[in-house]
Amino acid sequence: MELENDTQISEFLLLGFSEEPELQPLLFGLFLFMYLVTILGNLLIILAVSYDTHLHTPMYFFLANLSFVDICFTSTTVPKMLVNIQTQRKVIIYESCIMQMYFFLLFAGLDNFLLSVMAYDRFVAICHPLHYMVTMNPQLCGLLVLVSWFMSALHSLLQTLMVLRLSFHTEVEIPHFFCELNQMIQLACSDTFLNNMVLYFAAMLLAGIPMAGVLYSYCKIVSSIRRISSAQGKHKAFSTCASHLSVVSLFYCTSLGVYLSSAATQSSHSSAVASVMYTVVTPMLNPFIYSLRNKDIKEVLSVFFRGKT
Numbered sequence: 001m002e003l004e005n006d007t008q009i010s011e012f013l014l015l016g017f018s019e020e021p022e023l024q025p026l027l028f029g030l031f032l033f034m035y036l037v038t039i040l041g042n043l044l045i046i047l048a049v050s051y052d053t054h055l056h057t058p059m060y061f062f063l064a065n066l067s068f069v070d071i072c073f074t075s076t077t078v079p080k081m082l083v084n085i086q087t088q089r090k091v092i093i094y095e096s097c098i099m100q101m102y103f104f105l106l107f108a109g110l111d112n113f114l115l116s117v118m119a120y121d122r123f124v125a126i127c128h129p130l131h132y133m134v135t136m137n138p139q140l141c142g143l144l145v146l147v148s149w150f151m152s153a154l155h156s157l158l159q160t161l162m163v164l165r166l167s168f169h170t171e172v173e174i175p176h177f178f179c180e181l182n183q184m185i186q187l188a189c190s191d192t193f194l195n196n197m198v199l200y201f202a203a204m205l206l207a208g209i210p211m212a213g214v215l216y217s218y219c220k221i222v223s224s225i226r227r228i229s230s231a232q233g234k235h236k237a238f239s240t241c242a243s244h245l246s247v248v249s250l251f252y253c254t255s256l257g258v259y260l261s262s263a264a265t266q267s268s269h270s271s272a273v274a275s276v277m278y279t280v281v282t283p284m285l286n287p288f289i290y291s292l293r294n295k296d297i298k299e300v301l302s303v304f305f306r307g308k309t
Contacts, residue, residue: 012097013090013173016081017272028085034284035078041287042067048300055296058136059125059240062118063290065145066247069114070283073107076100077178077279094168097179102160104178109152109206115248116210117144122241123217127224155206162195163188176272178279207255214248246289247282254278 017027049055049064080100084090092100125132159181166188176183185195221241228234254277291297 010094010168010170010172011091012094012168012179013171014081014084014092014177014179015090015173015175016084016177024085024088028082031078031085031280032082034280035074035082038074038280038284038287039071041284041291042071044301045287045290045297048297048304051304052296052300055300058121058141059118060296061141062114062121062145066111066114066118067287069107069110070286072103073111074280074283076103076107081177092179097174097184098160098163101163101179101181101184102156105156105159105181106152109155110148111251112207112210113148113152114145115244115251116213117148118244119214119217119248120144122244123220125240126221126237151206155202158198159202162198166190166192166195176275180275211252214252218245243290243294247286250282250285250289251278254282 045067049060167190225237258274
């Protein structure tokens with residue numbers, strides 16, 4: 001029998017977390033609060049970096065880019081979920097689902113690449129401090145960000161084009177709060193062997209290499225810090241990368257936790273709940289980690305708000 005492909009008119013149903021009516025106001029309030037905190041916190045980081053010329057350094061340039069990407073990353077999923085909860089409609093049309101998946105992959109990939117670039121920046125700063133400003137010049141910093149955008153856009157475009165070749169039934173229920181790539185592949189009614197091959201190969205390549213780069217950078221950083229004789233020097237060197245190390249640990253641990261939980265339970269609902277950690281919670285916590293552990297950011301924000309009062 002010929003597979004029916006109604007991708008021109010088909011609608012997907014995003015099942016979300018719960019169908020119980022009494023939980024909907026709680027979910028709406030919780031995610032609205034986390035979304036607003038994420039937007040405000042990351043905007044403050046961008047504002048602080050733009051406001052003070054002392055923060056116009058490679059480290060804060062990458063941090064401002066990461067904050068912008070986190071805003072976009074969260075905005076690809078949470079607003080649609082809030083609208084669905086408020087209107088009690090779970091429908092998302094095919095074209096919107098494809099666009100959401102594309103931008104989610106784009107900004108998730110950018111998060112991954114920018115964190116590895118920031119690890120390289122900390123590696124140069126601590127292991128080769130005398131050559132730091134020469135090595136991390138504005139041209140190289142801009143190029144690293146540009147390459148991150150290009151690689152992430154290329155990957156998301158490839159995965160999107162691979163999904164476009166799949167066939168779906170007229171109505172598909174996605175047990176998630178957004179159009180997640182793996183769920184889309186599993187729910188297709190055509191052969192998905194090639195999609196799975198591309199998915200796993202890209203995951204190993206685009207997640208494995210940056211993660212290996214981060215691990216290598218921090219192994220070198222730890223080795224360099226251990227060679228510092230004074231305790232004050234060790235503390236100062238470690239404090240320059242403590243915030244980034246916390247964010248990296250949070251990002252990779254939550255992502256790995258989502259993968260392991262979904263593989264262990266085989267429950268789509270559990271996977272959706274776990275994915276909140278890296279899609280919503282991590283972008284929300286990043287500004288707090290950088291502002292609370294970073295004296296420069298705190299000082300700039302305090303000066304800025306004192307000047308406005």
